[in-house]
Amino acid sequence: MAPSPFLSPGPTSQPNSLALLALRRDQLTAINLKDSPDAVTNTRFGSFPHKTLINVPWGTQVRAYTVHGGHAKGSKKRKRAAGKESGHGKGEANGTGENEEDDDDIEAAATGFAHLVPPMPEAWTVSLPHRTQVVYTPDYSYVLQRLRVRPGDCLVEAGSGSGSFTHAAARAVFDGYGSQAFQGNEMGEKEGDGEDVGRRRKRKKYGHVYSFEYHEPRAKCLQEEIKEHGLEDVVTVTNRDVYEGGFCVEGAEEPKANAVFLDLPAPWMALKHLSRSPPEKLDLSIDQQNRDARTWRSPLDPRRTVHLCTFSPCIEQVQRTVEAMRQLGWVDIEMTELLHKRIDVRRERVGLQEEGLRGVNANPATVEEAIERLREVEARTSRFFEAQKENKSSKGAKEEADPLKAEVKDEANEVKPLSKKQRLDTIKEQVKERKIWKEGRLVHRTEPEMKTHTSYLVFAVLPRSWTQEDEEKAARKWPTNA
Ligand code: SAM
DSSP, rough: OOOTTTTTOOOOOOTTTTEEEEEEEEEEEEEOOOSSTTEEEHHHEEEEGGTHHHTTTTTTTTEEEOOOOOTTTTHHHHHHHHHHHSSSSOBBBBBSOBBGGGGOOOEEEEEEEEEEEEOHHEEEEEEEEOOSOOOOOOHHHHHHTTTTTTTTTTEEEETTTSSSHHHHHHHOOOOTTTOOOOOTTTOOOOSSSSHHHHHHHHHOOOOOOOOEESSSHHHHHHHHHHTTTOOTTEEEEEEEOHHHHSSSSTTSSSSOOEEEEESSSSSHHHHTSSSSSSSOOOOOOOOHHHHHHHHOOSBBBBTTOEEEEEESSHHHHHHHHHHHHHHHEEEEEEEEEEOOOOEEEEEEOOOHHHOOOOTTTTOOOOOHHHHHHHHHHHHHHHHHHHHTTOOOHHHHHHHHHOTTTTTOOOOOOEEEEEOOHHHHHHHHHHHHHTGGGGOSEEEEEOSSOOOOOOOEEEEEEOOOOOOHHHHHHHHHHHHOOO
16 A cells, blocks of 8 residues: 555655645645646745645745746746846745756745645645535544544445545544554454455554445545545545445445444434344335345444444434434434634733833824824924924934934934934844733634534444353353352
8 A cells, every 4th residue: 555645644745746735824725746847836825836845844834936937948038027136036945955046937936935734634624625515624523533433443424525524534544554453353352253354454454434425426536536645545435325225335244334424414314224233124024024134234343332423404404313313222322513613812902001112113002092192293293393493403303203213312412313223223122121922912812704514413322232142252251150
């Protein structure tokens, strides 16, 4: 199995592999890094030639460039015409350690940069092509934790939709390349129940997600993405209506799931396939039912407790789902609603009086301050006119009239403006003394817009099946005194 950039991204970006450009906090673009001099990703913040993004340590700030049409003739000319010697561009390091002296077709843009981040389910959720509503990070983190998904587990999901949950689930079940095959189960028993052991070993080695989607184009898109992302050994996407067809994989004794996530319009219609025994079909004769029972397979691992979660936007859907769960023997049924809010913590200016500020660029924060400030300006202006009257240097007086400019007086008591350097030094000194980052009142605000599609999460548990053989084994292991 080739390493997936989602599961093992390595320290640097690689050619012909997925990377994400973080343009803003919530704006990420997924790019397949092509090892070609002409490959460029254009964004509103500038163009990012792929050659400047390959072999770059993850997290690096990468600069935007102006691209002059690849290696086309005359690009040097155009570059000169565009005034290349403007401080950005020729010879400047481009963040990759390369020197652009020899690059004829690109130059650093005046502004624009991004951060190069490795593919992660969280980043993919923000950047993926939306084909449906998706499950967002706060929801799937909570769901996977409540489903107790661990490396080596087998999870069944329907519907796949845009594959947001699928990617998070793949990482959660992944057991590491080259790790030892999962050898036992909750009872400490070894494999040997007649199934294809080689196949089971392979699945157990990495953990597995079986994802079902009845919309054919969506299923195909996700299959392609999974392949591109190197996740095909961890995820199997099947195009199927699970209400009708259930969750078993044809020609294999699988999934043997211990975790189930249903993001479907009618989860109760899929629940009948998630049981330990065949569903009762009242329209069939007893004989037919018995025949069905012999060929029927459960998609659940008989040796493990199964944890289930359904994701539904309406309470009516929840009611029907809970009803079906009770009838089918699910226990510990519980509904949760997640409300995700991001809290923005920052410092906010308080009154100048409180802060003791009288400095340059200080804007009034209260009415009292504004009045005081006006009085100051008026006083300075009247001093200016008085100075004019007394035939003082008009330049010096002008400076004095400007309330935003500081002033010094020399020995002869003449007004002299501060030089630019002196003003900068004064500001630096003020910043050092005032600890400007600690100024203002610490406030926190919740962001009004919530980037989650809120739904009701219903959790339930199906205890492991218990056979006569298990009972006897347990009796031998823990003999009673009777
Ligand atoms: N969880 C997905 C994600 O995070 O990207 C989004 C799922 S989307 C809200 C619901 C999906 O269920 C749709 O793509 C829809 O086609 C699929 N679906 C609806 N009924 C289905 C059925 N009977 N069998 C399989 N998939 C079904």
